[in-house]
Each structure stands twice: as structure tokens, then as C-alpha cells.
Amino acid sequence: MFVYLDNNATTGVAKEVLETMLPFLQEEYGNPSSMYEFARKPIKAVEKARRQVAEFLGAAYEDEIIFTSCGSESDSTAILGSLQAQTPPSQGGMNEVIVSDVEHPAVFNLRKHLERMGYTVRVLPVNKSGLVEAESLNKIISEKTALVSVMYANNETGCIMPIAELTEIAHKHGALMHTDAVQAAGKIKLDVQNINVDMLGISGHKIHAPKGVGALYLKRGTSFRPFLAGGHQERGRRAGTENVASIAGLGKACEMASQSLEYEQTEIRRLRDKLEAGLLTIPYSYLNGDKEKRTPNTTNISFEFIEGEAILLSMSDKGICASTGSACSSESLEPSHVLLAQGLPAKLAHSAVRFSLSRYTTEEEINWTLKAMPEIIARIRSMSPFWKG
Amino acid sequence: MWDYSDKVMDYFRNPRNMGELSDANGIGKVGSMACGDVMYLYLKIDPETEVIEKATFKTFGCASAIASASILTEMVIGKTIDEALKITNKDIVEELGGLPQAKFHCSVMGSEALEAAINDYRGIKPEEKEELEGKLVCKCFAVTDKLIEKVVRENHLTTVEEVTAYTKAGGACGSCKEEIKEIIDRVNSHPCCQQ
Numbered sequence: 001m002f003v004y005l006d007n008n009a010t011t012g013v014a015k016e017v018l019e020t021m022l023p024f025l026q027e028e029y030g031n032p033s034s035m036y037e038f039a040r041k042p043i044k045a046v047e048k049a050r051r052q053v054a055e056f057l058g059a060a061y062e063d064e065i066i067f068t069s070c071g072s073e074s075d076s077t078a079i080l081g082s083l084q085a086q087t088p089p090s091q092g093g094m095n096e097v098i099v100s101d102v103e104h105p106a107v108f109n110l111r112k113h114l115e116r117m118g119y120t121v122r123v124l125p126v127n128k129s130g131l132v133e134a135e136s137l138n139k140i141i142s143e144k145t146a147l148v149s150v151m152y153a154n155n156e157t158g159c160i161m162p163i164a165e166l167t168e169i170a171h172k173h174g175a176l177m178h179t180d181a182v183q184a185a186g187k188i189k190l191d192v193q194n195i196n197v198d199m200l201g202i203s204g205h206k207i208h209a210p211k212g213v214g215a216l217y218l219k220r221g222t223s224f225r226p227f228l229a230g231g232h233q234e235r236g237r238r239a240g241t242e243n244v245a246s247i248a249g250l251g252k253a254c255e256m257a258s259q260s261l262e263y264e265q266t267e268i269r270r271l272r273d274k275l276e277a278g279l280l281t282i283p284y285s286y287l288n289g290d291k292e293k294r295t296p297n298t299t300n301i302s303f304e305f306i307e308g309e310a311i312l313l314s315m316s317d318k319g320i321c322a323s324t325g326s327a328c329s330s331e332s333l334e335p336s337h338v339l340l341a342q343g344l345p346a347k348l349a350h351s352a353v354r355f356s357l358s359r360y361t362t363e364e365e366i367n368w369t370l371k372a373m374p375e376i377i378a379r380i381r382s383m384s385p386f387w388k389g
Numbered sequence: 390m391w392d393y394s395d396k397v398m399d400y401f402r403n404p405r406n407m408g409e410l411s412d413a414n415g416i417g418k419v420g421s422m423a424c425g426d427v428m429y430l431y432l433k434i435d436p437e438t439e440v441i442e443k444a445t446f447k448t449f450g451c452a453s454a455i456a457s458a459s460i461l462t463e464m465v466i467g468k469t470i471d472e473a474l475k476i477t478n479k480d481i482v483e484e485l486g487g488l489p490q491a492k493f494h495c496s497v498m499g500s501e502a503l504e505a506a507i508n509d510y511r512g513i514k515p516e517e518k519e520e521l522e523g524k525l526v527c528k529c530f531a532v533t534d535k536l537i538e539k540v541v542r543e544n545h546l547t548t549v550e551e552v553t554a555y556t557k558a559g560g561a562c563g564s565c566k567e568e569i570k571e572i573i574d575r576v577n578s579h580p581c582c583q584q
Contacts, residue, residue, distance in 0.1 A: 307425060309451035313401065326425060326451070334561050335425065347422035383407055383455060385429040385447040386422065 003320040003365040008155050008356035014208040020252040024245035032242050042244045049251025053215050056254035058191035066216045066234050067247050071182040072106040074201025074216040077227040078178045085223035089118035094146035100124040100132050101341040129290035130159040130342040137169050145175040152184035156338040157289030158298030164195040186257035187295040198222045209253035213246035260359045269296035271366050278370040297357040302348040305387045306380045314376040325352035394486035400456035410445045415510030417502040424530050426450030428458050430502040434510050441465045453492040457499040460484050470507050477543050493555040526568050529561035541576045
């Protein structure tokens with residue numbers, strides 16, 4: 001049996017999304033910038049997708065949506081594009097940026113770049129449950145803060161951050177608010193007008209659209225310079241010929257995600273809770289992250305005394321895909337910075353496994369996983385010098 | 390996804406000589422849980438002939454750490470301790486049919502565990518060994534200059550990145566990278582290392 005429980009890493013393209021895309025990869029290949037009739041369908045497809053994304057995000061205007069190539073581009077575009085439109089720190093402009101301690105590398109690793117631009121980057125801590133607290137932003141924000149960037153939901157734990165509250169604090173101090181909503185999209189209701197952020201980014205491949213497409217919501221009136229300069233596309237805010245097929249696919253994926261939000265909150269949550277409860281009956285296993293304020297598809301569990309990569313490879317032998325906070329699974333030598341930031345000891349971060357479901361996850365897959373895991377954990381523990389079971 | 394050899398996967402799936410050894414007279418314990426891998430090597434050495442009669446292991450770590458420890462036990466059984474001490478991390482990598490470079494530190498742990506187990510048999514206490522092991526260079530992963538010198542010499546390493554792949558040194562905060570570079574230059578300028 002093949003069981004895919006790594007939907008926070010990427011998702012499969014939905015059949016309906018692929019069908020929406022295919023004409024633009026085949027017969028309708030016209031460039032939306034062209035003047036002839038042949039370009040009409042691609043132009044209409046991009047317009048429709050913009051409408052679908054705007055609706056999905058609750059944007060007031062369609063022109064607040066900029067298509068990008070991925071979530072990382074959305075983040076870089078938002079943060080660097082908006083800061084470049086301000087008076088630079090070297091000329092007396094605001095000179096601080098605040099990011100949370102658990103950001104995805106797409107934001108976290110911009111710190112060095114921002115420092116070279118003359119900004120001081122301050123890092124917002126998270127509590128033991130992995131949540132950013134509004135109070136901690138109050139403590140470090142000042143009139144010098146140009147921008148605050150906090151992710152909507154964390155990729156490893158699913159923790160949902162209090163974005164509306166943080167935005168209110170940021171605005172009170174005259175700072176812009178950006179949120180990376182890549183992991184929140186499709187899992188919880190997004191409403192940019194309600195949370196009042198200035199910028200919000202999403203990625204296609206996390207919501208059953210293909211890899212290589214994303215979108216940025218940029219509130220009207222937000223000063224901005226294009227991050228990718230050149231042609232006039234996207235109203236001069238992002239150069240490059242539109243990726244028509246993928247943009248059409250992203251629009252369709254957003255429409256489908258809106259329709260399945262209820263299903264995520266009920267059925268996917270039920271399956272996740274069932275998986276989680278079953279896995280936590282394995283001795284010395286612990287849940288990482290807040291139990292309540294969490295996306296309904298994610299659970300992150302540490303299996304003490306053993307290391308995540310060994311667990312994943314054994315799961316892979318049983319056809320199950322998941323991911324780990326352990327250093328051994330990546331080029332990095334340090335375990336998950338997210339889990340360490342919430343105070344987890346390194347040995348438990350190395351033992352962490354993330355399971356992430358999607359609306360295509362079935363009860364059979366969960367049952368298979370629940371049946372396989374105790375044996376896998378027991379086998380690897382039998383090799384561990386610390387297991388005295 | 391690591392591109393592990395079939396042999397690594399085989400030793401991970403079906404580890405040989407796994408478990409504690411009740412009559413062990415040399416036990417080597419290396420690594421730390423915080424760093425992500427720990428290896429215990431148990432040896433039963435015949436005091437007359439100094440031949441390693443039995444060897445077993447226990448490992449907290451990734452597939453390549455488990456496979457490195459397991460294959461090492463097979464490599465040492467039947468050897469005298471002096472013969473066994475000639476086994477380098479390179480030999481372990483070769484025996485495994487190769488390791489991804491970032492996983493070379495697993496093979497280095499194997500040779501460290503072997504040395505520690507033999508030191509234990511010979512009655513050399515860890516405190517004394519600490520002096521033998523030299524000065525701490527990488528504080529994040531507790532790597533000494535002696536170990537860095539050894540891997541640089543034995544594997545003809547020339548860059549800091551290679552040393553990180555073999556020992557983890559410099560892989561976290563990175564503040565010791567300068568010092569690692571100096572060690573590489575020092576070892577490689579030594580007459581016996583000129584190739």
C-alpha cells in the first residue's frame with residue numbers, strides 16, 4: 001500500500017486542476033501580451049484565476065493579486081519589494097524588521113540580506129506550544145520597525161499564529177505586516193480584509209496545483225517596487241511572461257480549496273485526530289505543538305530514544321511517506337529550528353516525525369499507518385542504546 | 390532523499406551483531422544524543438591472543454550510522470586488536486559500498502567507537518583519553534583538533550566543507566571554520582602528506 005502523509009511538503013495535482021491547465025500547454029499557447037484574437041483565451045484564463053485567488057483570500061480587489069513562481073518568491077517579493085519602496089535605513093528611514101523564530105527558510109534566511117540592506121532583524125520567540133504571543137511583539141516593536149513578518153501556520157507543527165492581533169500591533173506602530181500563508185491556505189479560512197495584513201503569500205503545490213506557481217496578495221496603497229524587474233506583466237509589479245497553464249491551475253485549486261474547507265475542518269481533522277491518538281499510545285511518544293491552535297491536517301510527534309531518519313526509511317519500506325525534524329534527513333547538521341525554538345531538547349527534535357494529511361487521505365491509509373508504526377518504532381528502539389524496554 | 394547503497398540499506402534493514410554483549414571486556418561509547426547519533430560498540434577480546442572473538446553494537450542514529458556500526462562488527466571479528474586499529478573510516482565506507490559525503494561522519498564514529506572500545510579494554514580511562522584527543526575545536530559537536538587532523542590526513546581532505554561532512558565540525562554555528570582551515574593547511578603542508 002502507498003500512503004502519502006507528507007502533504008505539508010507537497011501535494012499531488014488535482015485531476016480537475018490538470019484538466020484546467022492542459023489546453024494552455026497544448027493548443028492555447030498564445031502569449032497574454034499579444035494583440036491578436038489567439039491570445040484572448042490565455043488572457044481570460046489569467047483574469048479568471050486572479051478572480052478565483054482574490055475570492056479565496058477574501059481580497060477586496062482582483063488587482064491586489066500578483067502571480068509568482070512559488071511561495072519563496074512571494075515572500076521575497078513582499079518583504080524586499082515593500083522595503084525597497086521605503087526610505088532606506090542609511091538615509092534615516094526605519095531600520096528594523098521583526099520575524100518570528102519559527103519562520104520557513106524562505107523568510108528566515110532573508111535576515112542576512114536585510115542586514116546588508118542596513119536593517120536590524122529582531123526575532124520574535126514562540127512559547128512552549130510553538131505559538132507566537134502578541135505580547136512578545138509588543139515588547140520588541142518600536143517606531144523604528146519597518147515591517148513585521150510572521151507565518152500564518154507553521155509547516156512543521158501546524159501551529160496557527162494570531163495574525164489579526166499581530167497586524168493590529170504592527171499597524172499601531174506604523175509598520176507593515178506580512179504573513180507567509182503557504183501552510184494555512186486550504187486548511188483554514190483566509191480573509192485578508194478581516195486580518196487586515198498588507199501582504200500575504202501562498203504557494204500552488206501545497207494546495208493541489210502544480211509546483212512552480214504562487215501568489216502574493218498586496219493590499220492596494222502599499223508602496224512597492226518590483227522584485228523581479230523587466231516587462232509590464234502583472235501591472236508592472238512582476239516581470240516575466242505569465243505561466244498561463246499553472247496560473248489557471250492555481251485559480252482552480254483555490255476554488256476547490258474554498259469548497260473543501262468544511263471537509264478539512266471535519267473529516268480531515270477526524271482522521272488526523274485518530275492517527276494522533278493512535279500514535280500517542282506508543283510509549284514515550286509526545287505531541288509537538290499546540291493541540292488546539294493547529295491546522296487540522298498536521299500532527300508532529302517525537303518518538304523518544306530513536307532518530308527520525310531511521311524511522312522514515314523504515315516507514316518508506318512500508319510505503320508510508322512522512323518527514324522528520326531530525327538533522328540526519330537533510331544536508332543540515334542541526335535538528336529542526338522550529339522544534340528547538342519552542343524549547344524542545346535536541347534529542348527529541350531528532351526523534352520528531354511530521355504526518356500531514358490532505359483531502360485525498362483515506363481511512364485505509366490511516367489504519368495502515370496505525371498498524372505499521374508500533375512495529376517500526378519497536379524495531380528501531382531495539383537498536384538504541386538508550387531504550388531499556 | 391539519500392542515495393544509500395543497497396548494502397547500507399541491507400545492513401539497516403537486517404543489522405548483523407545488534408545488541409549488548411554480556412561478556413564484553415571492551416566497550417566504546419561515542420557521540421551524543423543532542424548531536425543526533427550515538428554508537429556503543431561491545432568487544433569480547435581473548436586476553437591471551439588479543440583476538441576479537443565477538444563484537445556487537447547498539448546505535449541511536451540514522452540508517453548509515455546503524456549500517457556503519459553493524460558492518461564494523463563484522464570487519465573486526467577474528468582480527469587482533471592491533472590489526473583492528475588499522476581500520477580507518479575509509480575502510481568502513483568502502484565496505485559499505487560508499488556513503489553520501491554528508492554521512493561520512495557515521496563512518497568516522499565507527500572508527501572512534503572501535504578505538505574507544507580498545508582503549509577501554511586496555512584500561513585507558515576516558516579522562517586520559519581526553520588528553521590524547523587534544524583540544525576542542527568545534528564546541529557544537531565536540532570535535533577535537535586531533536580528530537580533524539586524523540580525518541584530513543587519512544582522507545586527503547582539502548576543504549572545510551569536507552571536514553564538516555566527515556566530522557560535523559563547523560556544521561552548526563560555524564565559528565570554528567577558520568580554525569579548521571588552519572588545521573587543514575597545517576596537516577597538508579606537513580612533509581609526509583605531500584603527494
